[in-house]
Structure formats: C-alpha cells, structure tokens
Amino acid sequence: MSWIVLSILVIFLFSFVRGDLTAALTETAKLSSQVKCHEEAATLIRVLRDSRTVPVAAASVNGVLKPVGEYSSRLDINSSGVFLKDVNYNDNGHYEFLCSGTLVRIIRLEVLVISDISASEGNTVKLPCFTVTLGEPVESVQWETKGKPVIRVERSNQMVEYGERFKDRVSLSPDWDVLGDLSLILERAQLEDQGDYFCYVLKGSQERGDPAAGRLKVHQMHVETSTTPSNTKDSCSE
Numbered sequence: 001m002s003w004i005v006l007s008i009l010v011i012f013l014f015s016f017v018r019g020d021l022t023a024a025l026t027e028t029a030k031l032s033s034q035v036k037c038h039e040e041a042a043t044l045i046r047v048l049r050d051s052r053t054v055p056v057a058a059a060s061v062n063g064v065l066k067p068v069g070e071y072s073s074r075l076d077i078n079s080s081g082v083f084l085k086d087v088n089y090n091d092n093g094h095y096e097f098l099c100s101g102t103l104v105r106i107i108r109l110e111v112l113v114i115s116d117i118s119a120s121e122g123n124t125v126k127l128p129c130f131t132v133t134l135g136e137p138v139e140s141v142q143w144e145t146k147g148k149p150v151i152r153v154e155r156s157n158q159m160v161e162y163g164e165r166f167k168d169r170v171s172l173s174p175d176w177d178v179l180g181d182l183s184l185i186l187e188r189a190q191l192e193d194q195g196d197y198f199c200y201v202l203k204g205s206q207e208r209g210d211p212a213a214g215r216l217k218v219h220q221m222h223v224e225t226s227t228t229p230s231n232t233k234d235s236c237s238e
C-alpha cells in the first residue's frame, strides 16, 4: 500500500514542471529555482530550434551545478536559483533541466525588447502591442505591470477585468479584434503608473504568446520656477 503512495509521489515529483518566463533584453532572468536531483547528476541544457542541444550547466565533481562553456560568465547559480545575466535576443527559447538524463523541468524563456514610452502626468498614453487576429482568434488579452494585472479582455463573452488601480482608466481600442491592435490606452497617467508593462496574448494553444513590453515614464506636471512672471492665469482669457 505504502509503496503505491510512494511511487505516486515519485511520479508526481518527477513529472516535469513547465515554466514560462519573460525577461527584458540586457536584464537578468531567473531561469529556475534550484533543482535538486537527489543522487543523480543535474544538468541544464539549451534546446535550439533545430533540436541541437547546448550545455548550460552541469554538476561538477562535488555534485554542485556549475555553468559551462559560453555560459560561465553569464550564469549565476546560488541558493535562490539559476540566473542568466545580460540576456540577449538569442537566449529566446527552451531550456531543460535533467536529472541523469531524465527531464524534470522545461523552461521557456521569451526575451522582450522593451520600448520606452513617456507621458505627462494626467494625460492619456498608448502602449503598443500587436498580433495577428485574422484566422488566429485571440481568446484573451492581458496586460500586466509589476506582476499584477492591469486589464484582461476575453473575446468570447467580452468580459473585461481591471487591476485595482486601473479601473476606469484603461481600455483597448474598441475594434482591437478586427485590427489586431491590442495596445493599452491608459488615461490620466499617474506617477505611480511608471514601470514595465507586458502585453500577453492567449490564442488557441493556451500558451501565453506574442508578448510585447513598454517601459512607461511619467513626467510630473510642475510649475516652472522662472524669473519671468507666469502667464498661466491668462491662458483662458482669449
């Protein structure tokens, strides 16, 4: 009886975990938490589109996972996880954690090019995101910032959910589905809105794909301290 429970546990532990993550160009990506392989040797490999594999890290003599080859200078492995530094566009793709050749974790890294967008406090700003929707229906669109949802739009029932601070301030273009324009329209920009915004598109495959990202900077509206008298009071008189 107990060995059945045990084997189910083992199967559960060894059935691989899929991790999808995104990282911005030049930033550090946490590829994974530390993977413990018990007695077996751990390896981390990169699987290229043409199915070739590139070793990323391997267990050294004392069993500690160490970066190898070209990753020696860019991979940090410590108690908090496995980190890939100075991410470049070619880091896009699949990584696999193996315990003695058995797949335990697949990591899909998506590298994002973040465009800089600036807005003045109180104004409306648009953060771009596009995808093909013709013949490839989008099930939902989700914008996130600081790991939290900004807006989520479901195509099927036209349901819209908003993130806490964004209710009544964010929207997508009304015909986003026709135009493939999933850009985020943010009204009354606030200083606290500053940060990185990620657009995720969910299509039939249930995978979060085609991400786009924008780094929003909000400029404070301030009265210039100058020696000349301000004309702002007269601006409405004409």
Ligand SMILES: *[C@@H]1O[C@H](CO)[C@@H](O)[C@H](O)[C@H]1NC(C)=O
Pocket (backbone or CB within 6 Å): 028, 076, 077, 078, 079, 080, 081, 083
């Ligand atoms: C592990 O390495 C990462 C990336 O260099 C770093 O940000 C993090 O602080 C390190 N953690 C520990 C516990 O050393």
